[in-house]
Amino acid sequence: MDRTTVSPSRLDALTSWNADWRGLRVVVAGIGKTGFSAADTLAELGARVVVVAASDDGQARRHAETLRIVGVADVVLGAATSTILPPVDGQPAELVVTSPGLPPDHPLLAAAAATGIPIWGDVELAWRVRRREGRRTAEWIAITGTNGKTTTTTMVESMLQAAGLRAIAAGNIGTPILDAVRDPEGYDALAVELSSFQLHWTESMAPLASVCLNLAEDHVDWHGGFDAYAADKAKVYANTRVACVYNAEDAATERMVEAADVQEGARAIGFTTGMPAVSMVGVVEDLLVDRAFLPERRDSAVELAKLADIADMVPRHLVANAAAAATLARAYGLTPEHVRAGLRAYDVGAHRIQPVASAAGVLWVNDSKATNPHAAAASLAAFGSVIWIAGGLSKGVEYDDLVRAHAGRLKAVVLIGTDSGTLAGALARHAPDVPVFAAVPGDTGGEEVTGATVMAAAVARAAALAGEGDTVLMAPASASMDQFSSYADRGQSFINAVRGLLEGQAETAKES
The missing domain is CATH 3.90.190.20 (Mur ligase, C-terminal domain)
Structure with a gap:
């Protein structure tokens, strides 16, 4: 393919729903929940879309039929063709939007990279279309980590809702981020759970607050090694505007914050299950306390909740999740009362201890x-x-x-x-x-x-x-x-x- 057919300058201008997406030639890789939402969004924006997916089961065919109805140019199903980068309207694609499960060395993605075609994930696309005339634009709170993402994300959601805000947990957690962004009423805030796969394909996101909860060996087969996995996790902090939240008991997360390129004024705030230092949220006896978001933080702390407010059975990692969620919520501006009410209303859920x-x-x-x-x-x-x-x-x-x-x-x-x-x-x-x-x-x-x-x-x-x-x-x-x-x-x-x-x-x- 000819590199000159790809127009990065055009992509650079696509930073809102109301930008000119018409006629943009896009290949969407995957037709599951994420791929479907990406293709549906791009068709609504007026892009020319071809979907490629290995799946060819009943659900994939139903999704394909729906996408054709809403204006997707073509849907190609089946393992035999899922690794081939197709043309769009007879011309090279200008953009590939991938489902997070496909690794960078997947033949279709490798072909796009070799030809100079940009590759986005659904999170990158969602960030670019989040602003829309006539609708509120939600603040994003970004959460990643090897473990505890879902618990922390839903705790943040519970706290935001306890404050009377219209908020939802989205992203890797179940509700596709594009579905949340396209909600007709809009949200005040999104608690966005992000996998390392999603972060790999994300570049321009600038969350209000962000956290990497912890770092341990995981998904090294997808990333090609632990260092690459850690580098993708660290991308959660890029461009953060208010608070980069790190785990004071996991030095790797603090190093990520130290190396992050953030916006002017963003603070580094730690969380811990022990006694908090200045600019941290932590635990004193049976209380969750804040020494970060109050003027007198050098010699005092404010009570956020009792540990008994979190759950009947409180293992250490759940306390850590609550401390991280509380730190993110405080960065948004929630009061101690909102944090406490959110924890009391929180349902720990199934399949987690x-x-x-x-x-x-x-x-x-x-x-x-x-x-x-x-x-x-x-x-x-x-x-x-x-x-x-x-x-x-x-x-x-x-x-x-x-x-x-x-x-x-x-x-x-x-x-x-x-x-x-x-x-x-x-x-x-x-x-x-x-x-x-x-x-x-x-x-x-x-x-x-x-x-x-x-x-x-x-x-x-x-x-x-x-x-x-x-x-x-x-x-x-x-x-x-x-x-x-x-x-x-x-x-x-x-x-x-x-x-x-x-x-x-x-x-x-x-x-x-």
Whole structure:
């Protein structure tokens, strides 16, 4: 393709909904929730759009039909063509908008990069169209981190709503950011959860406040290495206007802020689960306190909430999430009363260190959201004697540090997942005396091998190993997509299996 067909100057001018997007030739890669919202938005703006996606199932075809109706020029489905960068109206594309799951070395994206065609993600597109004549423009609060993003984002949402603001959690959390930006009424503020994938393709975003909650090894296969992963996470701080929030207990996040190119006047504000220094939010005894957003911060603090306002069960990582959310909310201008009301109204939600049942002295806990070692470490640290259900897609990470740190808590391990060899190896090296079992569906009667039957086998095995005072913790430290459709599907399978087991035991006891 001829590089001269691409016009960066035209793209530079596209900084609002009311800019001239008409006729812009765009290829959208992907037709899931994100790809659909991007294509729909661009068609509404008057761009000429071709959608390319590997999916060719019923949902993809329904999305394709809808997109054609709203004016998308063409939709090309199927694995055979999904790696080819197509022309738009017979000419080279001027822009590619990608779904976040596609890695930079995907053939379609690599072809675009080699030809000089700019690549945006949905977040970059949403930032550029957020301003629209006749509608309010929401402030963005940007949240990333290896773990705790969803909890922190929804806590911020709860605080903003407690202040009477029209606000929503969007982005990686479920509501596509473009859907939030296009809302007919508009929002006062958006709490935007951002994955490292989304940040990789984001350049011009300038949030009011931003945070990287923590940094640990994750998604190194997608990024090509830990350094590249960390660099993409650090992009959350770029252009921040009011507050760059960092984790005082994770030095890597503070270094990110120190290196960030921010707007004049932006402050570095820390959060901690311990005693806060000046310009931090932290914990004093059983109180969450602010020493950052008050004039007398050098010698006093303001109470934001009691730890009991957060949740009945308050593991350390949840306190950290609340402290981060409170810091972001205070940066927006919320009062201590709004922070407190938001925490009191907050629902911790499912699949995040979620107690499922307690029977015969055994506590059953679902933390399917623990999709990497860093998240699983927070779960394991909350309990004593643990039968650990773990395993799944490793995403290229290592488990040695996790197992080494928590081997003393492990009574036994039950492995799920199609390939848990890396985790099994770490257990053999660092917890050689801990019994390790594979969840085999045949253990429950020879059922077809599905995610549900694997989980039922894991729960049955764990029940046979557990005794009074033990916790059966399903915190896989791995992604779910090898045997389940999502972490929520995996978590619900665990809940169903535990309930089925306990109901069966109750029936047996009744009959005897």
